[in-house]
Amino acid sequence: MKADDNALIRMFRVSKHYASKPALINITLDIFRNEFVFFSGPSGAGKSTLLKILYLGENITEGQVLIDGMNLARIPLNRAHVLRRKIGIIFQDYKLIPGKTVYQNIALVLEAKGLSQRFVQKKVHSVLRTVGMEDRKKSFPLSLSGGEQQKIAIARAMVGEPKIILADEPTGSLDVDAAENVYGLLTAYHERGATILFATHDKDLIRNTKHRVIFLNHGRIQS
């Protein structure tokens, strides 16, 4: 695989099979620094699998993946945190810890890095302000609406200032207003220099976009 200085993520002939069923077939793809890319396609097209591979949630069956120069095949599971600290992940089902407050859910990312409580406090408040949820810092996730929970998940993904955000159907279970809000927050973060990979099957969201859209179907790139 040739080195391309501007490519942050490089996938070369990547295939993924679940038992004998293929989920991704021969994917070759470069994603550049500060790029906003949509992955679109029907359910089961392989969008989530592709994102999971990028955060080491799944291993590939064939091929090679490089992220910021790191070969994912060479990262053992107990070193996965090195990669994951460069990435912010947003899920359709938010994946917030129900027993922890909004503040604690976000602070966890920084605490895991061993940062001081003073810094954590400052940073969490700042990111909560950015997503407009500062007044809900003591709330528990289940007391929030879907849109609010997704904002917290975005705040958690952004708080560590990762270079890459992987958003797996982040608007999938939200109403139009909330979805636009989420998209707006991710766009704003992208404008600060981040690379965003946004998986969605929402055609309205990608219809008039200026960003690159990659269509997946049956595990293959279609255009």
Add this chain to the structure above:
Amino acid sequence: MLALFIKKALQDIRENRFLNAITVVTIGLSILIVSSFSLFFINTNALLNSWKQGIRVLVYLKTDANDANRLDLRYQLQQMEDIQELTFISKETALERLKSQMRNQSALLENLKNNPLPDAFEIRIVDGSRELKQVAILAEKIKTFPQVAEVEYGQHFIARFSHIINIFKFVGYALGGLFFVATLFIIANTIRLVLYSRREEIEIMRLVGATDRFITAPFYIEGLILSATGAMLGLIGLFTAYQLILSKFQSSLALTSIEVQFLTIVQIVIFIGISMLVGLTGCFLSLKQFLKN
């Protein structure tokens, strides 16, 4: 970071109060039983040792032994290295002693026509030769002298007492081993249950970049806190029982030279330390298995 881990561990303990309370009580009971055996063993062993320290060998002379024989025997005994002190007890003195020991029943001895007790030598043994085996060898040697009828040093009683102590020692070891495994299993299971109930949270922590160390450290601290608290609870229980028993038998014990002791600070620290070590091992086993999956 340590403060954060302790905070998280305490938070976990609070959240799973019931489960943790059962764990602490069970560890406490295990420690109580094992430490009870240890305390019993320590005290009986001390008692046996004090008897050994004060061990006296009585050499009974044959009834037909005359003064010359007695002097000859005294000379031969004085030549022996292991003997520190030698006292002759005539049969008259022996009878007087017996009478004073029997107090109220001494009248029974008044009607004796002949003194049936033999002359004897009471031997005090030098330090370092008071082990039962050494005393037995010495006794066998003395028995070979022609003037000697019998050698007595409480061997039957000491042997029986030692045997009982050995049985208790064995039961103590067996129970100790059993409770070691039980405590290990209890801690491992408690941590496993907590891990299972928090598997989703742990998965999320991993996804946001937490290391295994960051995830597992609070569990190790939790295991340490539970096992140390359990051990302290068990030892407090033991101390309470010790005080109650001691106060009940204090008047009887005052008449004897038996001094019952509680565990020393070092022994208490060892118990708590072992319990904590078991706690850590239990955590390690659960976490190792969990992180592998």
